[in-house]
Amino acid sequence: MYVSLDRAAPVPLYLQLKDHLRRKIEEGILPPATRLPPTRELAAELGVNRITVVNAYAELEAEGLVTGQVGRGTFVSLPASLADQAGKSHPPADRYGWQTAFLVAGKVSANLMMRDMLSLANQPGIISFAMGSPAADLLPAQDFRQALNVVLRREGTRALQYDLPEGCGELRTALSAYLAKQAVPAAEDEIMITSGSQQAIHLVTEALLRPGDTVITESPTYLGAIDAFQAHGIHIAGIPVDGEGLQFPLLERLIRQHRPRMIYTIPTFHNPTGVTLSVERRHALIDLARKHDLLILEDATCNELRYEGRALPTLRSLDKDGHVVYAGSFSKTFLPGLRVGYLVASGHIFRRLLSAKQTDDLHTSPLLQLALAHYMANGQLAQHIQRMCAVYRERRDVMLEAMARFLPARTRWTIPHGGLCLWVTLDPPVPTTHLYLKAIEHGVAFALGSVFYPAGQSGSHFRLNFSAHSPETVREGVRRLGKTLKSMA
Amino acid sequence: MYVSLDRAAPVPLYLQLKDHLRRKIEEGILPPATRLPPTRELAAELGVNRITVVNAYAELEAEGLVTGQVGRGTFVSLPASLADQAGKSHPPADRYGWQTAFLVAGKVSANLMMRDMLSLANQPGIISFAMGSPAADLLPAQDFRQALNVVLRREGTRALQYDLPEGCGELRTALSAYLAKQAVPAAEDEIMITSGSQQAIHLVTEALLRPGDTVITESPTYLGAIDAFQAHGIHIAGIPVDGEGLQFPLLERLIRQHRPRMIYTIPTFHNPTGVTLSVERRHALIDLARKHDLLILEDATCNELRYEGRALPTLRSLDKDGHVVYAGSFSKTFLPGLRVGYLVASGHIFRRLLSAKQTDDLHTSPLLQLALAHYMANGQLAQHIQRMCAVYRERRDVMLEAMARFLPARTRWTIPHGGLCLWVTLDPPVPTTHLYLKAIEHGVAFALGSVFYPAGQSGSHFRLNFSAHSPETVREGVRRLGKTLKSMA
Structure with a gap:
């Protein structure tokens, strides 16, 4: 609920809503040209009758604060002082104004922030540093087009048929070799192809955690992980990071206090801070996981993008007991829009994740998988990353x-x-x-x-x-x- | 647990396991050349020490029932009588033998059955009627290849970038028009692109149901829906179907008895029976949903594939209150391996589903979406379906x-x-x-x-x-x- 309405107050609900919206407009939180939500949607959101919203909008219109456009919706009016500047370098507020309003209203939602970031990335006139995207001007689109064509000619319809949930053998083989070069132990049958590393996090949450469980994360941490955990009713206990990653010995104290089921960590080029967990802390983390029988979800999304220094051992490579699930992605190293990522896990943990993958969406597109495998087998991916x-x-x-x-x-x-x-x-x-x-x-x-x-x-x-x-x-x-x-x- | 071991029995666990496996081999349930599960995996599955499994396998090997192959695993031996025929027309049992064994052990799992069906579809020498697949010999692979090339040339890198969770505008516009021709009311902003209709079912389960809720389904019904509901701790109350679809007045009795939150139904060309819900029952179903404030998930996966008779009104088109979520797919009408489907929903239900989509996997590949939109806008999809x-x-x-x-x-x-x-x-x-x-x-x-x-x-x-x-x-x-x-x- 983004608007606080008082049903016991003598002021009718529609006037309360109108006042709330007027304040937002006057404060510039709902800037000119912002489209207000459709009345039916806002009514559902607020749990009020639709007529309440219709009346509130009508009041705002009577005051000249909004204008209705047939078939398009209700928009915040341009004040006379601003009307002159309309259509100049200002970004069209329509696409993100309403979400931004939610931010300001004090309800910062990871989910809405992600929408906002996506919208901003496409606004003409705005230089957005918001998304964690690879170089937009250097995406290897033509190379990938060639790979798609090769696969469709060579494999024929296999690339377009149902397939097994773990993913295509070709890609799993290529990934196993690719990860071996990074000293990440991952046999072909320990690798599962996912729809981006976001799905890997979701699958771990769904298959291995239960609502009410606690997960320890770095604080701050990746937005999409916060979203996945919170959506499943998982408690998050955050640990501050310093220049060497998440802070010991605070970690052990939190483990005793919260008895978490899992630690979610981005040890290398941590998102959002960019810091890297030191070797000593990596060993200590594995020891703690063993001692307390904790699962570790190692988010390795950016591991390959190293600009100086030597690669540190991954948690997966230090793990001797199958405590670590390793999640990787092609979104940062190759193409975000493929929505292809992967996870590495062993034994019954792998099988539970596989079962969840099948339940969620059967499998990821074999066409994209096979084209990626072709691109990798050619050595093109390694060259591109370099x-x-x-x-x-x-x-x-x-x-x-x-x-x-x-x-x-x-x-x-x-x-x-x-x-x-x-x-x-x-x-x-x-x-x-x-x-x-x-x-x-x-x-x-x-x-x-x-x-x-x-x-x-x-x-x-x-x-x-x-x-x-x-x-x-x-x-x-x-x-x-x-x-x-x-x-x- | 697929093997029943008695920890209180005087016989050691490894011998119990050995006897169990020997019986399965002798009964042909684990046929020759079947690969036994890796020892670590089976140990985890059964909750026993790995050494128990290693010993059981060693005993079987001593009896000549299995052979170990370095680096490959443990396989059921070929009996002398069969060794001659090896490599002939018999399907290699390796890929599905172990799962089939689960079936016979009386633990029929929807999840494993789906794996089995997928494996069987690719076994040489077997004609599989198991999968619900479109014509393998007539998949429009080359047309789709052209569409991909057009999109990659025309859109450049946009098709390969992050996008919004609801899907690409082009495809949602094309779908809105496509559904309008089928008299399915679906405004562009009521359409969400999913990774197959399986994901649509999963999202509805995840976003709109809670563990412990009851869903009413036809009995029998779609395997993947059973799987999704059960994986989320949803109770399923099944209603038998007759020649006109799910049976009234049993339905109303079950509603009173179970107070379900949702009815999941495949009204047209029901899976697996192929029957179609009569017009009268469609109206009655909508009335019941209104009366009891039930959500309906209308699985319309095969709606367009009609070979005779007139199309009946969809539940979505009869619904006046936003009770119906409509799920469709391109897997049956076009290409299963795209993993592109969609759902239609309104208001706050749509927003909750959208939020779940973003949490689960951010969004579906825009490349596949845009190619599909191009193919639809050209009228090719309609022609192909015809x-x-x-x-x-x-x-x-x-x-x-x-x-x-x-x-x-x-x-x-x-x-x-x-x-x-x-x-x-x-x-x-x-x-x-x-x-x-x-x-x-x-x-x-x-x-x-x-x-x-x-x-x-x-x-x-x-x-x-x-x-x-x-x-x-x-x-x-x-x-x-x-x-x-x-x-x-």
């Missing part, structure tokens, strides 16, 4: 330079040795939801730090992606960000 | 003729007006799990009737698919089935 690492290293460095130049002197940030994002801390603290809206006005977007905290802490943080845009665009985006921060000082 | 209806009608008729000719006189079957399957009832009853194994020996496979019953009733039924194979193959498969039945008489 190329991208050089590109991303440069973009990271450009962002670091631009931040030093354009951001206020006391601003701090992490310097990740890999991955796609870094983490910024403002000093003195600034209310970041307000900053978020201001930044969009200045034509730049970031991921709001607060959404990465399982307990929804606020705090003066945000995440910047450095990989998606060209160096020039990265520099320009950081410049706009600096300008936004100065405008708020 | 062509296929003529083909399937012929194949159905060929199967009906062959059954009349080859099956025992008192065997009965349904005559569906559409869809891909029909339902056979044996008279006198025959133990169908035994028949299932015998049929595979004779080079033909079907879907075991018992797996479609939510409560796991046995009964002398099985499902035959008539669409996947050419008329000649359909005839030959039914001939083999007749031979199998005679061999058991």
Whole structure:
């Protein structure tokens, strides 16, 4: 419920709703041209009669605050002062205004934030550092097109038929070899193809956890994992991270306190902070898992994107007891829109996950799997990743330079040795939801730090992606960000 | 647990396990060349120490019943009498032997049955009527390849990027028009793209039901729905079907008794029986849903595949209150391996499903969605379906003729007006799990009737698919089935 209505109050509900919406419009939280939700939807959302919403909208219209457009919906009117500027460089608010409103209303939802980030990524005139996307200008689309054509000619209809839930043998074989090169032990029959690593997290949650269980995560951590755990009624106990990853000995204390069933961790190029768990802590984590019989979900989404230093042993490689489920993805190293990821697990854990995969969506498209296997077997994926690492290293460095130049002197940030994002801390603290809206006005977007905290802490943080845009665009985006921060000082 | 071990018995566990496996081998339930499960996996499955399994296997090996192959596993030995025939027309048992063993052990699992069906479909020498697949020889692979190429050239990298969870606008627009032609009310923003209709069922279960809830289904019903409901701890109350679909007034009695939250139904070309719910019962069902405030999940997977008669109104089109979630698929009308389906829902129900979709796997591949949208917008899908209806009608008729000719006189079957399957009832009853194994020996496979019953009733039924194979193959498969039945008489 995003609007608090008081059924006991003498003011009718429709007027309460109208007042609430008017405030939001006057405060700019619902900016001009924002489309209000359809009356039927809002009524359902608020648990009120539809006529209540219709009346509230009619009142707003009578006051000139909104206008109805036949067949399109109800929109926040342009104030006279702004009407002149309409259609200029301002982003069309229609697509994300209403969600952003939810953010400001204090109900920061991971789910809505993800929508917002997706929408912003496609807004003309906005440089978005919000999504954790690979380089948009260098996606190997034509190479993949060739791989698709080869597979459809060679395999014929097999690529378009039903298949087994664990995935295609070709891709599992290719992945087993690919992971062996990274010293990740993964026999072909321990690998399951998923619809992105998001599905791997979902499957682990669904198949191995029960509502009421507790999971320990880094705090902050990946948005989609928070979403998956919370949607299944899992409690999250967050542990702060420092420069070497999640903090010991706080971890052991939390384990005793919460008796969690699982630790979800992103040990390498942690999302959102970019830090990497030290070797010593990796060993200690495995020891703790053994001691307390905990499952570990190791999110290795960005492992291959290392720009300096040596690879550290994965938790999966240190594990001797089958405590670790390893989740990987092609979304960061190759193409996000394939929705192909994988998990590595052993024994009965693997079988439970497999059963959940079959229940959820039978299997992932064999066409995409086989094309990917072809691309990998050719050695093209390894080459592509090598190329991208050089590109991303440069973009990271450009962002670091631009931040030093354009951001206020006391601003701090992490310097990740890999991955796609870094983490910024403002000093003195600034209310970041307000900053978020201001930044969009200045034509730049970031991921709001607060959404990465399982307990929804606020705090003066945000995440910047450095990989998606060209160096020039990265520099320009950081410049706009600096300008936004100065405008708020 | 598939093996019953008695921890209190004086016989050591490893010998109990050995005896159990020896019996299965001697009875042919674990046929020659079957790979036994890895020791670690079986130990985990049975909750015993791994050494117990290792010892049991060693005992079997000492008796010459199994042989170990380094790096490959432990296999049931070929008896001297059979060793000569090895490698001939017999299907390699390796891929499905162990699962089939589970079936015979009396633990018929929907999940394992689906694996079995998939494996059988690819066994050389077996004509499988088990899967509900479209015509394998007529899949429009090349047309789809063209669509993929057009999309990748025209859209560039957009098809390969992250997208919104509800799916691509192009496909939702195309679907809205496509459904309008079938008189299914579905505005673009009421349509969500899913990874097959299996995911639609899963999302409804996950987002709108709670463990302990009851769902009413036809009995028998779709295997994957049973699986999804049971995996989420949903109780299933089954209602028998007659020639007009699910039986009234039993339905109302069950509603009063179980206070279900939802009715899951396949009103048109019901899976597995092929019957269609009459118009009167459709109206009555909607009235009941309104009266008892029940959700209806209308599985419309085969709706477009009608070979005679007029289309009946969908439940979605009769619904005035948003009680119906409508689930459709391209797996039967187009390509199973795309894993693209959709659901239609309204208001807050839509939003809850959308939120679950995002949590589960972010979104379905935009590349596949856009190619499909291109194919639909060209009118190719409608043409393809029209062509296929003529083909399937012929194949159905060929199967009906062959059954009349080859099956025992008192065997009965349904005559569906559409869809891909029909339902056979044996008279006198025959133990169908035994028949299932015998049929595979004779080079033909079907879907075991018992797996479609939510409560796991046995009964002398099985499902035959008539669409996947050419008329000649359909005839030959039914001939083999007749031979199998005679061999058991």
